[in-house]
Amino acid sequence: MKSYYLTKAEENLPKLIKTIIAPKIDAVVLDNRDTFTIDLGNHYVGYFFFKMWFLSTYIDAPVRMNVRFFETERELNDDYDDYKGELCKSWLQEEIINVDFPGKYKMPRRYATRFIKITVLNTPQKVVLSDFGFESQTSADLRSLKPCQTCDNELAKIDKIAVNTLKNCMQRVFEDGPKRDRRLWIGDLRLEALANYYTFENISLVKRCLYLFAAAERNEYGILPGYVYENPIYCSGNWFLIDYSLMFVCTLCDLYSHTGDAKIFHDLYPIAKSILDVLDETKDDEGLVTTRSGDVFIDWCKGLIKNTALEGIYLYTLDRWCEVLESIGNEDDATLYRARLEQGRAASRKYLYDENNGAFINKRDKYQNSVHTATWMILGGVVKGEEAKRILKEVISSPDSVKPFTPYMHHYTVDALIKAGLMQEAEKYIRNIWGGMVKMGADTFFEVYVPSDPEFSPYGDRKVNSMCHAWSCTATYFIRKYGFGTVPHNTTSD
């Protein structure tokens, strides 16, 4: 029997919307070793099909072809034989197919792709390929997409690509990446849900995903796994992440703030509460959260020291939580958690702030000046006003500070800039990061983007990077929520 949570998740299973993409491409005649590349004109997620036919005589044998799917043009000539990544090579989107009969051939697996490269391996004779098409699939309904108000061309383009990224990640769940890992991660979910409120507003899908995490097996402390699988069977992940568990609480709070849906908030309240309580129980003597209860993600940065950022995330989550508790009139709990928030802010100020250098440190670790630490301390409300502005501007512009590697982390840095009142800097940051990807020809935003190292991969090989990644879609959230490119902002540091 299904659990209550899984039953609720199933009630909210979206209908997938299928659209046929038919690129205007002439028929091609191919012989052994010939290669042909199809450009769909945009990034889509779905199923590739084509027609195989013969010239004068019927095809005498099956036709064996290699078919590769690429999300971006720069990947087109990648050599798969020298793949050296840590992730399983099977993530590279490649098939060897044998087509037995002339006629329409639809490949059975789903791909995330714009470019499709066909190489004929074995054919008894020249064959004709034509009628190329792609059945794209998403649970994002374009008819419900809200208009974007920006008058700025670059921002409008960024918004469009961000919406495309979100659309292609919206499937049976908010996937992290439709090429890889094709599953539901909390960190991605939170950002997708935020972008979704300002674009497709598919509330049901957010609820489905929260219920799916509610059904997960937590670790002995009560920390959630970072991800779950739900197709064809439900299965929890086994990597337990403290910061992602806090993001589950934030996602629930966001949903309540956006919809006022008391039912799901009530359903998931005990889980959210227990996560916050675990953090409280595992504090150290100075009243700062520890990593005793699980792992911490923060960002794909090598050598990043994370405890201060985690403290910031905890405080940020408490803040969101108290806000909702107060709005629903749960005064007792609000008071309890508000007290913890203030205690945590004070402890952070006391133990994590280096007054002499005017920057945050990482407790019990060597000093490391990172954008991550500053971002989360500001979002956690440890510093405010001019002090926050100064710290953030300095750490971002410093040549020595550790910078974010993923648009996931870039999102929170933009959020911190906005919270610090640095609206122009936030807009500039968006143009720099998301605009930088646009300049690289993006149809969707990438899993990792390091302006100084476009070949960077957290997995040891760029070929396995996901080039349409959920956590990179929030440029649309900022542009739409804060009206970038529509009216001049008064709150600026200049």
Add this chain to the structure above:
Amino acid sequence: MKSYYLTKAEENLPKLIKTIIAPKIDAVVLDNRDTFTIDLGNHYVGYFFFKMWFLSTYIDAPVRMNVRFFETERELNDDYDDYKGELCKSWLQEEIINVDFPGKYKMPRRYATRFIKITVLNTPQKVVLSDFGFESQTSADLRSLKPCQTCDNELAKIDKIAVNTLKNCMQRVFEDGPKRDRRLWIGDLRLEALANYYTFENISLVKRCLYLFAAAERNEYGILPGYVYENPIYCSGNWFLIDYSLMFVCTLCDLYSHTGDAKIFHDLYPIAKSILDVLDETKDDEGLVTTRSGDVFIDWCKGLIKNTALEGIYLYTLDRWCEVLESIGNEDDATLYRARLEQGRAASRKYLYDENNGAFINKRDKYQNSVHTATWMILGGVVKGEEAKRILKEVISSPDSVKPFTPYMHHYTVDALIKAGLMQEAEKYIRNIWGGMVKMGADTFFEVYVPSDPEFSPYGDRKVNSMCHAWSCTATYFIRKYGFGTVPHNTTSD
């Protein structure tokens, strides 16, 4: 609009009978580079499926596997990389599959196989494969299989394997080989139809195949293509074979003899007649048929000289034709073709028989003593009685004569032995050829069988040979029709 012939062919489209084969095999745990072989216990044609599952944690990435299908055990260690055959390599039954989800996985293509070898290419972790099964498919209904009366163990085994061969070739049409070429050839059809009358007696399928050839585009002389395709669209072959066109006539005559179905005989009478007339019109000055109107197959023997064998096939066909014409009371035509038959026999005797050596020669070619020539001259009624017995026994036992390479040709040699009254020799021949394949572990009879050269392939590489081939199924026809192994035969040469 479909032609009349294709409409009739479609009316006779068989229902495919599907049966699940579930070998008793324990689950296996496989990691990268692991290989596992499944033995279905017999040769089948159809679709392979299995279940993939995980040990403790859900499978983190698609699992890429190489899956190869082998008809016989001796092929299991064949190296596909060194394939050097003339036929397209895509006939080798091999797939690279990517399994995305745990659960049942059914491969979409049809294979002819007993052994299935799985090699894991890329997996993120150990996976469990289990619940192996095979959905076999045939249009032969085992419930309608007539019993075999032989009391001889070896012949009973040969019969069983021959029936299995026929069963696995009976699909939407009488295929030549379910591994390769998977299409309808006239030469195979004729032998399958004969075996079918004594086993499954699927009359409708014979009719369907004859109508499919009736719909074919003939060459400028009126000769039929050796084969046609019918799925997913109808398409004639483009190799026009005189001997196979004559076999179309024989198949029609056999059907009438067996069923008395005047309708189809009437429908196809003009085509059969025109084929015989083409042969008559292209005779040379000595009144012998020529190869002016098309190619000739006879057998897969290198260097075989074919004109005398073709003459024999022509006379054999005329004989069958006249027999049917007489039985339906078409006296005028019967008289006409009977006269041609007698003229041809006289010309053969005069120009193709070497009285001094007591053997048949090949006109205008250098002398070549072949079993093929003797076989067809006897089946064509050019020599009879003791003379026929002597010629056939000598050519079969001679160390220098050209011997048949295919069970297709072996069939007609057995038929000639029987016609010459050499029943014990016929039985011995069957035990030698079909029994020889049994000793090699056959579950079905092979496309080619050369006792002295088991590695022989007409295509330059044994790996592409078909090991379940329609034209090799007629041992069952002989055993059942002539009661081999049931009663002693009086007509013997000893």
